[in-house]
Amino acid sequence: MQRICLSFSTNSFIKKGAVVACTLFISSYSFAQTLTLDDAVNIALKNSLDIQLAKNNVTVNDINNFIGIAGGLPVVSGTATDAEQLSNINQKYADADRNVQKRGVATNNLSGNVQASYLLFNGMRVVTTKKRLNELLNQSKEQLNSQVQNIIASVMTAYYDVIRQQNYIKTIDQSLIVSQQKLDIVKTQQAVGMANNADLFQAQVDYNTLIQSHQSQQLAIDQSKTELLRLLTLRADSVITISDTILVDHSLVLGTILDNLPNNPDLRAAEDQVRINQFIVKETAAQRYPSLRLNGGYSFVYNSSAAGDTRLNNSYGPTIGVGVGVPIYNGSIFKRQQKIAEVNVNSAELSKDIIVRDYSANIIKTYQAYTTTLKQLETQRKNYELSKQLVDLILQKFQLHQATIIDVRTAQQSFELAGYSLINLSFSAKSSEIELKRVSSQLKP
The missing domain is CATH 1.20.1600.10 (Outer membrane efflux proteins (OEP))
Structure with a gap:
């Protein structure tokens, strides 16, 4: 210097x-x-x-x-629905004694599910x-x-x-x-x-x-x-x-x-x-x-009605499966x-x-x-x-x-x-x- x-x-x-x-x-x-x-x-x-x-x-x-930005982590989503409604029911059967005719019947439809998807390839x-x-x-x-x-x-x-x-x-x-x-x-x-x-x-x-x-x-x-x-x-x-x-x-x-x-x-x-x-x-x-995905989830369904042939319908349980997508x-x-x-x-x-x-x-x-x-x-x-x-x-x-x-x-x-x-x-x-x-x-x- x-x-x-x-x-x-x-x-x-x-x-x-x-x-x-x-x-x-x-x-x-x-x-x-x-x-x-x-x-x-x-x-x-x-x-x-x-x-x-x-x-x-x-x-x-x-x-x-981040690996999630690259798509390398599972995607999990959940939905829930609760619907109340008034229905008019008019049901006729071969046995006339079973016929139902009512107005303003309260019904409830409740459902929910959680879905997960993971990319395998x-x-x-x-x-x-x-x-x-x-x-x-x-x-x-x-x-x-x-x-x-x-x-x-x-x-x-x-x-x-x-x-x-x-x-x-x-x-x-x-x-x-x-x-x-x-x-x-x-x-x-x-x-x-x-x-x-x-x-x-x-x-x-x-x-x-x-x-x-x-x-x-x-x-x-x-x-x-x-x-x-x-x-x-x-x-x-x-x-x-x-x-x-x-x-x-x-x-x-x-x-x-x-x-x-x-x-x-x-x-x-x-x-x-x-x-x-x-x-x-x-x-x-x-x-x-092709892309290969592993899918799984859990669903719950609850339907009730104050009148009608079906008063209650309730189902729930897990699901699992594999999805394949092939670009043609x-x-x-x-x-x-x-x-x-x-x-x-x-x-x-x-x-x-x-x-x-x-x-x-x-x-x-x-x-x-x-x-x-x-x-x-x-x-x-x-x-x-x-x-x-x-x-x-x-x-x-x-x-x-x-x-x-x-x-x-x-x-x-x-x-x-x-x-x-x-x-x-x-x-x-x-x-x-x-x-x-x-x-x-x-x-x-």
Whole structure:
């Protein structure tokens, strides 16, 4: 790990302008609690709405991953009926003495039964469905892991972007110190008749321009913090301060990253989808097999009447039997469903191959950018130190009237560009590092 920061010497920069410039940066944040990277990641993982949605999916699939959902448990149902009614009875027999004719006869019909059915065989569909439900649970867990990795990567990138924006303003602050010194030198020279109004006006314009740049950069810092707060699911107007530098890990190896690609949760979820579709093929094929069920129950019937030939009819007892269902013809629907399921298996395999292809290519491209940026960082760090020394030298020569105000401004611009380039390269290297670790499931705060 290498610490990348924009440090600066104060040997010839420090004057009263430094206090003004630094106050512009510090005053808004001096009373805020410092937010560390670990804090930011922990808050995001706790508050993330996307992670909560992914957790809900895991919970739903965990509830569904049950043998009863797959149809592997008995189904028991019960019914009961109690009916009271008034009937008119008119019964005639060969023996006229037995004839009955009555109106408003009360009758009662009471019945109840409990039925149970247990699937003994249906082409192994129950077993296959249970395996598919288990794969759906595993897939949702991988999707949750992917969401966690994505949130960590987004938070880390946004966190280091705040640091990048703050380092921009540090460069502007240093250039402001130079502009204040330049303005003071011109005023002193003009007081003794060694400078004209053109130099004074130019020095003042340069200083005012940097003040405007400072204000614009402060806006960029505020907006980058707002974006970080959004990722943390905190109020957008919360006050946070970040005091940190960018650490770039130089130990990443391309072969190791590619070897860890199979651990990527997106790829593992794609593999789960292939298996899920394969189980759907088996489930669909099982519909073409006979099904065997064991049926049983207990029934009770009680019928009573106040008149008529039958005054009481009462029956009760258990029942048991076996039912067989044989699909003979349904318009070849099951056969076509199976073919569609087989096509979906092939589509899932192609999707997995696309993920492997794209991730492998992105890893190589990102690693190329990572290694090139690390090389550029070494050169740019030297350029940055040289640019600081150049500003010191030109400012001293300007004070001795051996350099023009244009020379000072050119040196300032070189220094600013060197500072911007240095922090951009460090941020770029860190972003590449984060992405490489994310795709290889090695990302930690």
